Amino acid sequence: MDFSKLLENEYVxxxxxxxxxLQKSGLKLGDIPEVLNIENPEVVADIHRQYIEAGAQIISANTFGANGYKLKDSGYTVEEIISAGVKNAKSVAEGKALVAxxxxxxxxxxxxxxxxxxxxxxEYFKEEILAGKDxxxxxxxxxxxxLELKAGILAAKENSCKPIVASMTFEENMRTxxxxxxxxxxxxxxxxxxDAIGVNCSLxxxxxxxxxxxxxxxxxxxxxxKPNAGLPDPNSNTYNVGPVDFAESMAKIAEYGTVKLMGGCCGTTPEYIKELKKALNCKKYKKATVTADTAICSGTTVCEISQxxxxxxxxxxTGKKLFKQALIDNDIDYILNQAISQVHAGADILDVNVGLPEIxxxxxxxxxxxxxxxxxxxxxxxxSTKPDVLDAALRIYNGKPIVNSVNGEEKSLDTVLPLVKKYGASVIGLTLDKDGxxxxxxxxxxxxKKIVERAKALGISPKDVYIDCLTLTVSAEQEGCRETLKALHRVKTELGCKTCLGVSNISFGLPNRKLVNHIFLTMALEEGLDLPIINPNDVEMMGAIxxxxxxxxIDKNSTAFIEKYNDAVVEKPKQxxxxxxxxxxxxxxxKSEASALTEKALENTxxxxxxxxELIPALDKVGMDFEKGKIFLPQLIQSANVxxxxxxxxxxxxxxxxNAPVSKGKIILATVKGDIHDIGKNIVKVLLDNYGYTVVDLGRDVDPQAVVxxxxxxxxxxxxxSALMTTTLKSMEDTIAxxxxxxxxxxxxxxxxxVIFVGGAVLTEDYAMKIGADYYCKDAKESVDTAKKVLG
Amino acid sequence: MIALNKIDREEAVRYLGNSGVEMNSTMEGILDICEEKILATAKPKYLYKTVALENSGLLVGNSISNHLENCQNAVILCATLGADIDKLIRTAQITDMAQAVVIDSMSSVAVEQICNKVEELIIAENPTLFTTWRFSPGYGDYPIELQSDFLRILDAPRKIGLCTNNNSILTPTKSVTAIIGLSETPIEQKRRGCQSCNLAKTCKFRKAGNHCGF
Known part of the structure; x- marks a missing residue:
C-alpha cells in the first residue's frame, strides 16, 4: 500500500x-515529547496501536518537534530521535497503516x-527529512x-521523493x-x-x-x-467537544467536497477516531469544483486575475538616474519608497527589476x-533576463509570484519554464522569438500558442501563462497597434490565457504622450487586457482603469469608483x-511647503x-532644542525628514x-549580527543623510564579515x-575585532x-571603549557631531 | 478576552526618553495618529499558567530567589501584540520615521498594559493568595535565556505564535514574558524601583547616575 493507493478510498x-x-501517560509540561521515542518507546507505540485499532489509516510518528533547534539541549541528535520515532511507528503499523x-x-x-x-x-527541515527517510x-x-513551510517543502522535494501533505493553523479570523x-x-x-493541503489544530x-x-x-x-476537540479550558486543559459531536461535525465538513484526509489534533483520542470512522462509513467522496479564477499572491494577499x-x-x-544610483549605493529604502507609493496609488502587483551591469x-x-x-x-x-536571478528570487519569495518573462525562443523556454513549474509561479509569455x-x-x-503548449507539457496550466502581445511604438509603426490588439483578442478568446501589456511604449516620439497612452489603455482593456503594466502614480491612467x-x-454599483473620486480632494497648486x-x-x-520653497529657492540660489x-542651520537649531529638552525626539526626526x-x-x-551630488563622506551603518532591533540605527541614518553624509546602510542582523x-x-x-540587546553586544565586539x-x-x-562609533540602548561609554570602539554616541544627534568631528 | 483601547501616553513619552519635555500640539498630533494605527493593528494575545516552583528550574540567580521568597507556586505569563505590529513599525520606518519611533514606544507600553490586565486576572483567580509584582527574565541577574523555557512551558509558539530566537529576543518583538509569585502568607513588598523597570538597562537617567523618579 502506498499513499496514492490510499487516496483511492472514499476517505482516509x-x-x-x-x-x-502522552500527557495522559505522565509526560510533564515543558518536557520534550520526542525524547520518549528512545527513552520510553513502548508508551508511544501503545498510542499508535490504539489509533490503528480505532481505524487510522495513516499514523503520525512522534517527530513533530524533532528538529535541530528544539532538540539542541536534549542530549540526542535529530537522526536518533526521528529514526527511532519512525521505526517505532512502523513496527506497530506493520502494513495496517502508513507512517507519516x-x-x-x-x-x-x-x-x-x-x-x-x-x-x-x-537546513533544519532537510535534516529531519533525511532522518525520516523510512x-x-x-x-x-x-x-x-x-515561507517557513515553503522552505520545508523544498527541502522535502529536493531530498526525498515521498508524498507531501502541507497543513497550516488558522485562527478564527481566517489567518495564521x-x-x-x-x-x-x-x-x-x-x-x-x-499532494494534499489543509488545516489542523487551533480550533x-x-x-x-x-x-x-x-x-x-x-x-x-x-x-x-485535523481539528482540535473544540476549544480548551485554559485552566484544566480539557476540550469542550466530545467524540460523537466531533465526528458529526466532521461528517458535515466532508460534504463540502474535496475534503479527503480527516483526523484529529489536540484533545482528540482514539475514541474520536473511532467515531469519525463510523460517521464517514457510508459517505461518498466528491470533488468540488474550484470556483476561483487564476490568481497570484503574497503570504497575506491574493490577487485573483478575474478583472x-x-x-x-x-x-x-531603465532610464532612471536616481534609481540606478540607489542600486549602486545599496539604498534599499529608496526602492521601498517607490513600492509603497505605487501601492498607495492603487497597484495590485509590483514588477521588480534591479538589473544593472554595475551590481x-x-x-x-x-x-x-x-x-x-x-x-x-x-x-x-x-x-530578470537571467535564470539564476529568477531561481534565487523564486526560492525565497513568500507566495506565488509572476515570472517576467519567457519568450518563444528555445533557450528561454528551456530555462525559464522549468523554474516556473518548480516554484509554482505564473509567467509572462512574450510573443517574440529569435526572429524578433x-x-x-x-x-x-x-x-x-507555442509557449502555452510548452508550458502545458511541463504541467503548467495555460491559466498561469499571461501572454504579452507587445506594444510597439505607434510613431514608428502605425499599423502595429491594431496587430497588437488583434493578437491580444485572439490569445484571450482562443487560448484562454490572461493577457498583459506594457502600455506606455505606444507613444514614444509623439507629443502629448499621456493622451495617447490613456486611449491605448482603454482600447486594450476593451479587447480583453487583464494586466496593464503602467505607472500607477499616473493619475489619469489609474483613472482610466x-x-x-x-x-x-465590473465595479458593481460603481462602489470603488465613487469611493475613489467622490471625496477626492482637488490637489492644491503648490503655493x-x-x-x-x-x-x-x-x-x-x-513637508510639502518645504519642498516647494526649496524648488523656488533653486531658481535663483x-x-x-x-x-x-538654510537647511543645516535649521537642523542645528532643532538639534539644540532637542538637547535642551524643548522638543520631543519624534519632532527632531520629523524636522530631519522634512x-x-x-x-x-x-x-x-x-x-x-x-552635477554629482555633494557628499561629505561615506559612513557604514549596521545593526549587529543576531539583533533585529534597528530603529535606533535608522534614526541615525536619517540624521546623517541630512547632514550630507552618504550612508551605506547594511541593515540589521549583519554579519561582521559583511561590514569588513x-x-x-x-x-x-x-x-x-548598533545593538539593542545585552545578548548581542558580543556581536558588536566581534565586529569591531x-x-x-x-x-x-x-x-x-x-x-x-x-573610525568606529557605536550606540544602542544597553551600551555605556565605558563598555564601548572596552570593546574597542572609538566613539560612543548616546543618541542620533551625537552621531552627527561625531561624524562632523571625523569627516568634517 | 483582554482588549486594548487606550495607550498610556505619559509612559510612552517616558520610553522615548523625553520625560520632562512639555507637551505641545505637534507631538499630540503624532501621538493621536500612532495610537489609532496601533489600536487598529495590534492583535493582543496572552497565556498564563500556575507552576510549582520546587525543581522547576525556574529559580536561577539571586534576584528571582529573593523575589519569590516564601512562594511555593508562581504564575508564568506571556503576552504579545502580534507580528503585524512589527510590520507596521517596519513600514513606518520607510514612510515616516517620526511616527515609527512613536509607534515603537507606544507599542512597548501597550504590551505592558496587556500584562497589567493579565496580572489583574491572575489576582482575581487567586483570591486567597498573595502575589508578588511581575518579574521578567532579564531583570537583575535573572537570565534572559529563560524566556525560551517560559515559552515552552506555556506552549506559546503553537498557541499564540510567540517565539524566541538564538539571542533570546522575543519575536514578534512587542512581547513580554514574566513570572508572578504566589504565597499563602503576606509578601513583604520589595522596593520596585529601577530593578523591575523595563528600561533599567537602557535608561538615560541611570546612565547619567540619576533616576526618573517613577
Missing amino acids: ILDGGMGTM LDIGPIGQLIEPSGAMTFQEAY ADVIFFETMTDL FSGVSVGSAAITLQGLGV GPDELAPVVKEFVKWSNIPVFV PRVIGERINP DEKEMMVKVVKALQSVVDVPLQID IPKTAEGRFEIA YAYKVLAN TNSEITLSYAIMNGL DPMDIVNN AQVCFEVIKKHLSQSN DTAIKQDIKMIGL LVRNTKELQNPDGSSKC
Whole structure:
C-alpha cells in the first residue's frame, strides 16, 4: 500500500492527538515529547496501536518537534530521535497503516518577523527529512508561516521523493499568526506541488468549517482536516467537544467536497477516531469544483486575475538616474519608497527589476524581494533576463509570484519554464522569438500558442501563462497597434490565457504622450487586457482603469469608483505662503511647503548655499532644542525628514544639471549580527543623510564579515554599529575585532584605518571603549557631531 | 478576552526618553495618529499558567530567589501584540520615521498594559493568595535565556505564535514574558524601583547616575 493507493478510498482516516495522549501517560509540561521515542518507546507505540485499532489509516510518528533547534539541549541528535520515532511507528503499523514523518514549525520565526533565514530553516527541515527517510509520507503540520513551510517543502522535494501533505493553523479570523490567508496558502502550496493541503489544530471542527470551505474553493487536490476537540479550558486543559459531536461535525465538513484526509489534533483520542470512522462509513467522496479564477499572491494577499489588475512598473532602473544610483549605493529604502507609493496609488502587483551591469543582480534581487515583502502586501512580479536571478528570487519569495518573462525562443523556454513549474509561479509569455517580434497578429498568436503548449507539457496550466502581445511604438509603426490588439483578442478568446501589456511604449516620439497612452489603455482593456503594466502614480491612467471597470460592469454599483473620486480632494497648486520660510517649514515639520520653497529657492540660489545657509542651520537649531529638552525626539526626526525632502529636491536638481551630488563622506551603518532591533540605527541614518553624509546602510542582523567587505570594497573609513540587546553586544565586539584585525583596513603602521562609533540602548561609554570602539554616541544627534568631528 | 483601547501616553513619552519635555500640539498630533494605527493593528494575545516552583528550574540567580521568597507556586505569563505590529513599525520606518519611533514606544507600553490586565486576572483567580509584582527574565541577574523555557512551558509558539530566537529576543518583538509569585502568607513588598523597570538597562537617567523618579 502506498499513499496514492490510499487516496483511492472514499476517505482516509488519520490519527488523533499525540501530545494529549502522552500527557495522559505522565509526560510533564515543558518536557520534550520526542525524547520518549528512545527513552520510553513502548508508551508511544501503545498510542499508535490504539489509533490503528480505532481505524487510522495513516499514523503520525512522534517527530513533530524533532528538529535541530528544539532538540539542541536534549542530549540526542535529530537522526536518533526521528529514526527511532519512525521505526517505532512502523513496527506497530506493520502494513495496517502508513507512517507519516510528522514535521512541525522549527520553533523560531523566520525573517522578517524573526532572525532565522530561509536557508537555515531549509537546513533544519532537510535534516529531519533525511532522518525520516523510512516513513511513507511527509506531513507538515501546524505551520503558521508560509515561507517557513515553503522552505520545508523544498527541502522535502529536493531530498526525498515521498508524498507531501502541507497543513497550516488558522485562527478564527481566517489567518495564521503570521497573517497568511487561506487563499495564499492554498495557491502557493499547490504551486509547489504537494499532494494534499489543509488545516489542523487551533480550533474545533465547527470553528474551522469556514477555513475548510475556503480551502475547498481554491483546491484542485485533496484537502486535509485535523481539528482540535473544540476549544480548551485554559485552566484544566480539557476540550469542550466530545467524540460523537466531533465526528458529526466532521461528517458535515466532508460534504463540502474535496475534503479527503480527516483526523484529529489536540484533545482528540482514539475514541474520536473511532467515531469519525463510523460517521464517514457510508459517505461518498466528491470533488468540488474550484470556483476561483487564476490568481497570484503574497503570504497575506491574493490577487485573483478575474478583472483588470494593475502591475506597477516603477521598480526598474531603465532610464532612471536616481534609481540606478540607489542600486549602486545599496539604498534599499529608496526602492521601498517607490513600492509603497505605487501601492498607495492603487497597484495590485509590483514588477521588480534591479538589473544593472554595475551590481550583483542576483544578490540585489534577493535582498529587494525580501525587503519588499517585509513592508508591502501585494504580490510581486520577478523581472530578470537571467535564470539564476529568477531561481534565487523564486526560492525565497513568500507566495506565488509572476515570472517576467519567457519568450518563444528555445533557450528561454528551456530555462525559464522549468523554474516556473518548480516554484509554482505564473509567467509572462512574450510573443517574440529569435526572429524578433512578428509583424502580424497571426505571427504573435502562433508564438503564444507555442509557449502555452510548452508550458502545458511541463504541467503548467495555460491559466498561469499571461501572454504579452507587445506594444510597439505607434510613431514608428502605425499599423502595429491594431496587430497588437488583434493578437491580444485572439490569445484571450482562443487560448484562454490572461493577457498583459506594457502600455506606455505606444507613444514614444509623439507629443502629448499621456493622451495617447490613456486611449491605448482603454482600447486594450476593451479587447480583453487583464494586466496593464503602467505607472500607477499616473493619475489619469489609474483613472482610466477605474472608469473602465464601471463601464464594463465590473465595479458593481460603481462602489470603488465613487469611493475613489467622490471625496477626492482637488490637489492644491503648490503655493507657498510668503510668511513661511524654509527654516520655519523644517522646524515645524511642513513637508510639502518645504519642498516647494526649496524648488523656488533653486531658481535663483546656488544649491550649496541653500544647504549651508538654510537647511543645516535649521537642523542645528532643532538639534539644540532637542538637547535642551524643548522638543520631543519624534519632532527632531520629523524636522530631519522634512530636510530630507529638501535634499531630494536639491539632489534631483543637481543630477539634472549633471552635477554629482555633494557628499561629505561615506559612513557604514549596521545593526549587529543576531539583533533585529534597528530603529535606533535608522534614526541615525536619517540624521546623517541630512547632514550630507552618504550612508551605506547594511541593515540589521549583519554579519561582521559583511561590514569588513563593504569597508574594503567601498573604501569607507567610518563605521557605525548598533545593538539593542545585552545578548548581542558580543556581536558588536566581534565586529569591531574583525575590522581591527583585517589587514586591508590597517595602515602600514598597523593602526586601524576605520573610525568606529557605536550606540544602542544597553551600551555605556565605558563598555564601548572596552570593546574597542572609538566613539560612543548616546543618541542620533551625537552621531552627527561625531561624524562632523571625523569627516568634517 | 483582554482588549486594548487606550495607550498610556505619559509612559510612552517616558520610553522615548523625553520625560520632562512639555507637551505641545505637534507631538499630540503624532501621538493621536500612532495610537489609532496601533489600536487598529495590534492583535493582543496572552497565556498564563500556575507552576510549582520546587525543581522547576525556574529559580536561577539571586534576584528571582529573593523575589519569590516564601512562594511555593508562581504564575508564568506571556503576552504579545502580534507580528503585524512589527510590520507596521517596519513600514513606518520607510514612510515616516517620526511616527515609527512613536509607534515603537507606544507599542512597548501597550504590551505592558496587556500584562497589567493579565496580572489583574491572575489576582482575581487567586483570591486567597498573595502575589508578588511581575518579574521578567532579564531583570537583575535573572537570565534572559529563560524566556525560551517560559515559552515552552506555556506552549506559546503553537498557541499564540510567540517565539524566541538564538539571542533570546522575543519575536514578534512587542512581547513580554514574566513570572508572578504566589504565597499563602503576606509578601513583604520589595522596593520596585529601577530593578523591575523595563528600561533599567537602557535608561538615560541611570546612565547619567540619576533616576526618573517613577
